[in-house]
Amino acid sequence: MKNFVTPGRVCSSFVIFPTWAIADAAEPWQLSFQDPATPIMQGLIDLHHDIFFFMVFILLFVCWMLFRTVYHFSYDKNPIPQKIIHGTTIEIAWTITPSIILMFIAIPSFALLYSMDELTDPSITIKAIGHQWYWTYEYSDYSSSDDQSIVYDSYMIPEDDLDLGQLRLLEVDNRVVLPINTHIRVIITSADVLHSWAIPSLGVKCDAVPGRLNQISVFLKREGVFYGQCSELCGANHGFMPIVVEGVSLENYIDWVSNKLKEI
Amino acid sequence: MGNSVSHAEAVEEEVVVSEEVVEAAPAEAEPEPVEEEAEEEIEIKIGTAKFDPRFPTTNQAKHCYTRYNEFHKCEAEAGADCEKFGKAYRSICPQEWVLKWNEQREEGTWAGKY
Numbered sequence A: 001m002k003n004f005v006t007p008g009r010v011c012s013s014f015v016i017f018p019t020w021a022i023a024d025a026a027e028p029w030q031l032s033f034q035d036p037a038t039p040i041m042q043g044l045i046d047l048h049h050d051i052f053f054f055m056v057f058i059l060l061f062v063c064w065m066l067f068r069t070v071y072h073f074s075y076d077k078n079p080i081p082q083k084i085i086h087g088t089t090i091e092i093a094w095t096i097t098p099s100i101i102l103m104f105i106a107i108p109s110f111a112l113l114y115s116m117d118e119l120t121d122p123s124i125t126i127k128a129i130g131h132q133w134y135w136t137y138e139y140s141d142y143s144s145s146d147d148q149s150i151v152y153d154s155y156m157i158p159e160d161d162l163d164l165g166q167l168r169l170l171e172v173d174n175r176v177v178l179p180i181n182t183h184i185r186v187i188i189t190s191a192d193v194l195h196s197w198a199i200p201s202l203g204v205k206c207d208a209v210p211g212r213l214n215q216i217s218v219f220l221k222r223e224g225v226f227y228g229q230c231s232e233l234c235g236a237n238h239g240f241m242p243i244v245v246e247g248v249s250l251e252n253y254i255d256w257v258s259n260k261l262k263e264i
Numbered sequence B: 001m002g003n004s005v006s007h008a009e010a011v012e013e014e015v016v017v018s019e020e021v022v023e024a025a026p027a028e029a030e031p032e033p034v035e036e037e038a039e040e041e042i043e044i045k046i047g048t049a050k051f052d053p054r055f056p057t058t059n060q061a062k063h064c065y066t067r068y069n070e071f072h073k074c075e076a077e078a079g080a081d082c083e084k085f086g087k088a089y090r091s092i093c094p095q096e097w098v099l100k101w102n103e104q105r106e107e108g109t110w111a112g113k114y
């Protein structure tokens, strides 16, 4: 068992479980989170682990108490259970201790909640507009007239058209291209019914509501292709309007934008 | 997944990162406009509507509407130099909304003042 994790074994595990290398999409029998690509998702994972510590502690403590109560206060051993009927000290203890535990959960939770709402001065605004059943994306920062924006639809690639290695029900024809290490404002809305723009790796899930422009901020820490799905039941093809974000370097993003602008 | 960074540290770290980026992003963005070697040179300036303290909420619909009106107010009153307002509303508003509003303005059914 010595040297269990050798480079060779790691590589072969990538062959056996290819998604280990790019855990930016859901995989079969997945138990944990997808790999974080934004500080927000890192924060969410950390908060989950923080709270899990308290959950395990409380679970063990309650089980231990239950077990002891059932064992010691059985009819044979202890016919009259109520020897103590009142105790101020213990009442104070079992009131204060849970409040302190709740405080330890609440503080990081609120810190994360408010940091998610924060919008650092963005350099790029993109718009995601939900339709039955596809997404439309708009890049309007570079246009000088109302109908000159980069606007395109993003449809799921049907199963029959998939290339080898593409993900079923997750791949789209036109991805969202975003630069890394840049503050991005995403404005999410809908043109018909409720949808939800969600990407687990980015820690993003935001409802698309007609008539409302929901704003979130995204800051990609690494390049990659991040997969998500519409997360608000929106009709028959709700399950077939995935979201794909491609995180690229700023230079590549600029190249992509200028190519798109030439197409208009 | 085996992250041992305590939460307080993680939050601090995040703050540092964002500061760093505020400095880094303009520095990266400044060398633009990048001149394309292609036939028609398209200048791309990275920049968008700034965060507006009047609209700190998640819902930016009012932000869009206000910026659109500001642009037309500017056009009606100053008549020139309104492009920064134009850029701002175009960044925030969905194209569909803008085109609908433009149509209403042409038809004279627009509810706004300008």
Ligand SMILES: [Cu+2]
Residues within 6 Å of the ligand: A130, A131, A133, A194, A195, A196, A230, A231, A232, A233, A234, A238, A241
């Ligand atoms: Cu949907």
